Amino acid sequence: MNARNSLSRRSLLTGGLAGGFLLAFHLPLRAAINEPVQPLDNTQGKFAPNAFIRIDETGRTVLIMPQVEMGQGTYTSISAVLAEELDADWSKVEVQHAPPNDKLYGNPTFGLQVTGNSNSIRAWWLPLRKAGATARAMLVQAAAAQWGVEPASCSASKGEVAHDASGRKLGYGELALAAQAQTPPKDVAIKDPKDFVLIGQPLKRLDTPDKVNGKALYGIDAILPGMKIAAIANCPVFGGKVGKVDDSAATKVAGVRKVVVLDDAVAVIGDHMWAAKKGLEALKIEWNEGSNAEISTKDIWDDLRKASQKDGAIARSDGDIAKALASGDKFEAAYELPFLAHASMEPINATVHVKPDSCEIWTGTQIMTRVQSEAAKAAGLPVDKVIVNNHLLGGGFGRKLEPDMVVAAVKIAKQVDYPVKVVWTREEDIQHDVYRPVYRDQITASLVDGKVSGWKYKVAGSAVLARWLPPAFQKGIDIDAVDAAVDAPYDFANFHVEYVRAEPLSVPTGFWRGVGPNNNVFAVECAMDELARKAGKDPIEFRKSMLTKNPRMLAVLDQVAEKSGWGQPLPPRVGRGVCVQPSFASFIATVVEAEIDDIGEITLRRVTSVVDTGIAVNPDTVKAQIEGGLIFGLTAALYGEITIDKGRVQQSNFHDYRMMRINETPKIEVIVVKSGEAPGGIGEAGVNAGPPALRNAIYAATGVALRRLPIDRKLLAAGKKA
């Protein structure tokens, strides 16, 4: 039965619609895409053909963003897609955050207003092009009617409709009201990609000019009349509750207004963050820590290792895996990945004003409608009484796919009649995250004639989707956790993937930039390097021999070999490592060059990535996302690990949860391949590449086959062997 799952998935691949497993999976949720419903905002005096486009009489073109901007450049790319088909004047384009509304702005993949899974462009590619083209057609119809000519004899460009024969022109502003009266065409034509003038250009980002002068507003920058600021202390042990609170000293701190005791957290509201923070420090809180107070990372790993011995649900099975593993040269390895915190630069925050009959929220979230519905529950109000004002996100990385911070803020704001901005300290942010789960990935393979004959890959770890989107968890398979395991790019004749759900004791887990493919690409690419060595082959040649049916991957791999200087001599203890990845429907090959000194300290010398993401809507954004994603992934490989002791997270801030810095950053070259294929996902892809490519570079330089992250430098000192 599972073979059928994988068959349909592979038919998608071979059909040229290569998508991440997650995208290919059809979510059993209501579809709600771009229906021509009249929008909720005031469209008086404007051309408002659908939920995304507003053009007023001056030609000012406001595009409403169904996806949120957290740095990935989506506001600019979505605008380019809309403006391309609209033939808008790019210089007149402005963007606006969308309000919560699944019906109007629900992500086509999820049926929910969600920004995640690197799918903004993938999911919206056709719907937005149609939305733009429809609007353009209405503008053209309006002009044609005014001139009394056939619409087909008119053309549009840069915000103007022209009648070529007569040389007449009308701006979109002049046509706005007339266009509003036009009937939208039923089946509008979209452009041939060769006619694109905006898509494919490295357009300047629309959100950055206000980010160089302090004007850009993030959720944490919300300021409202009468607003106070709250600092929060969540129970240090997961699942623990508040016991006794002695606020006698806290209420004496100048500027402290109120101490709010929730079920599992205590907040101090003050005139400013400093008063709130000092008030919080002055509180004496006794926690009922509950049953999780004795849990440590070791317990969690013991559990996971035990669970990973079980047979899992089969996510893919081609050929006869038992037979294949019974012959040939056998290889077995387990790869282990730690808990990780998101640590977006903008600490967790939410501003809420609860009134008797309404609740208004100011925040930056990746899940507008879920925030709205969860806030409604917490406020005890109907959903339509909850207003959510979204903001730019100072990084999201999956943390802001959770509504917990808004729910807590609503509970706090319910206790006062003024607006409250709840700001988490960095310590709270790190210690009360929803963590990237620990994973244990076991690969058993057999080599015959220098190629992989049998490939059995078992993933054990948390099923994030089961919690986050229960309908998507079916037949015991977390399609995120095995996404790039099932989609591994190699043609293995006997290819078997299993998944064991193992939830870590007490620690909440969630999506973390790069999601499931982070563990899959790491395990697959590490194992491929070890297998290449076993087969006595060059790692790239070895991979190529099993990519013959994957021309796009082969092409990027060939190109990265050339650009990275693969094969050219290197000094001692310097190595190159390669990674190829199928994640998010992009085809990417990366080479990291690193030096490991005699005490095991690592210097990143150079990173080269070749990216085929189909049509790159904005090639400069693609480059930027790969550059940044690589740093994000390399940071995790070098330093990232959250550990638990006595039920508490031991890390707290950047001094003990380290980040890569500019003085550790190598030269990074990203080459974006020209392609006419449909766009792939890019925001998370770079994250997948960094850790395995670095690990393989270390393997090449030292011979040490690391199988855990973060990298343990002690294993890399000169003279150490695997």
Added chain:
Amino acid sequence: MSGKMRILTSLLVIAIVAVALGVWIIRGPGPLDFAGGTKVALADYRAGKPTGVPAKLEKASLAERGEYLAKAADCMVCHTKPGEKEYSGGLAFKLPFGTLYSTNITPDKDTGIGNYSDQDFLNAVQHGKRRDGARLYPAMPYTSYTFMTDEDVLAVKAYLFSLPAVRAKAPENTLSFPFNQRWAMIVWSAVFNPDTRFAPDTSKSPEWNRGAYLVEALAHCGECHTPRNLGFALDNRKKFAGAITAGWRAFNISSDKATGLGNWSDQDLISYLSLGHAPSHGSASGPMGEAVDHSFSRFAPEDISSIVAYLRSVPPQPSPDLPATTAPVAPASHRDGVTADARGKKVFASACASCHGWSGESPVSPMATLTGTWAVNDPAATNVAQIVISGTKRHTPDGALSMPAFGNAYTDDEIAAVANYVTARFGAKGSKLTAKDVAELRGQTAE
């Protein structure tokens, strides 16, 4: 007497004399012997009242007076495990030969000192003898507390008995043989415990005598600042010359002008003791930071002045490994000055420069200025490494300033490198710490 007997007797006498001489040589002078003046019994001293509490507390209850004295004796820090209830014990002392745990001194009858009579308490504090007769290890500084008056010791007891009883049993000590033989402490105590109460010196001022009582009987400064002899007792020949305790360097606090307190102004000393910071001398960290937070900052101003007066009289002892003068301000640019340790510089640029600046003069707070501190001028870099590992926090009336503990996310190599860079750039002579040294320092600190 036969010839044989005579020879044996002579040998015995020689042996006894040798042991006595050995003991005398090892034991050396007492902590107050340097003063050399005429000592009188406390009862016969009329010039002032060197013991007890400051004047403003004279009328306070016994327990309140005991509280002041308990803080002056800094009982709480050693008898409290971080995060646990005050005075409930359990703090680990990591020694080369095992781990000792401090005891619960709350009035809990089963696990604390609830059953102690006055005499039991005096026996413990002044004589190092537990209620069950077992001997205390000298991690408990009873050889200092022995100078306290009975009245003061019992005031401390009254204070401790006024606190809530906490049920908490300290873990068993894990000392190796022969250090696990408590009876041996009978001999140690006989040799090294002066077992005498404070006797004022009539040749000195009342202020000096008060300072002597505070420093020697209560604050037990010598326990960290005086080097130890072969018997692991204080070697007062080198009184206050500085020593390594619990992995931290307690610097020279003798009156030596170059490496001691000789060149500190009174105001510097007062500020350092009461606030934990003195301009251009740095900030108290580690055990001294705790001593300031929990003890010295609670002292009455006149008591701080008395301590200063007393410290000034301690004869100079050189610290030959320290430079004669601390290094001046480093250049403002990272390019100038010492840049040899590339790894150390990298760590410094990432994690340190924001607060300490490239010159060593903090752009943020004088408390974070490195220039002029002994820590960065110590070519062993002991305290630099320790502060990097475990961080520090200074409380002042104007608020707190802290440095986070980098020890959990930075490797021993990185910590060694940054300590070497910092001592070279901001101190007189760069250290040569290795990763192994840092690992050892981590192992020595109390938890």
Added chain:
Amino acid sequence: MHMATTLSINGETKSFDAPPDMPLLWVLRDILGMTGTKFGCGIAQCGACTVHIDGKAVRSCVLPVSAVENRNVTTIEHVGSTPAGAKVQKAWLEAEVIQCGYCQSGQIMAAAALLAATPNPDDSDIDAAMAGNICRCGTYVRIREAIKQAANGRQS
């Protein structure tokens, strides 16, 4: 007791009540409503809160407001009026450095102070001045590029 504090911020004199130990960061954000300066860590480990005090880059999250009386504070809202700040802002947009942008106020302040003191920084100068500023989006490659671009722009 709160005391009336007077600061010179972006060339203007501002008076307000704040406890003397209150970090400048929170004075700017929560009292003066100047939210361009960002809170990132509160322990001077990330640089998001960087401002200029008398032209030098300082972390405002650990800087007590009492320490900056009678000194000139410049924030991201005003750094564009300094020659180095304007060059940096321009180069930042030309190199398309920014992603989420949250750390970039601090990055720009640090870079502007660097260029004001060292008009032609090399890689080691950039490392020394910028290593205290964390960017979680990983824009470091472009930050380096933009600083060099800004420096070259200055020469031409």
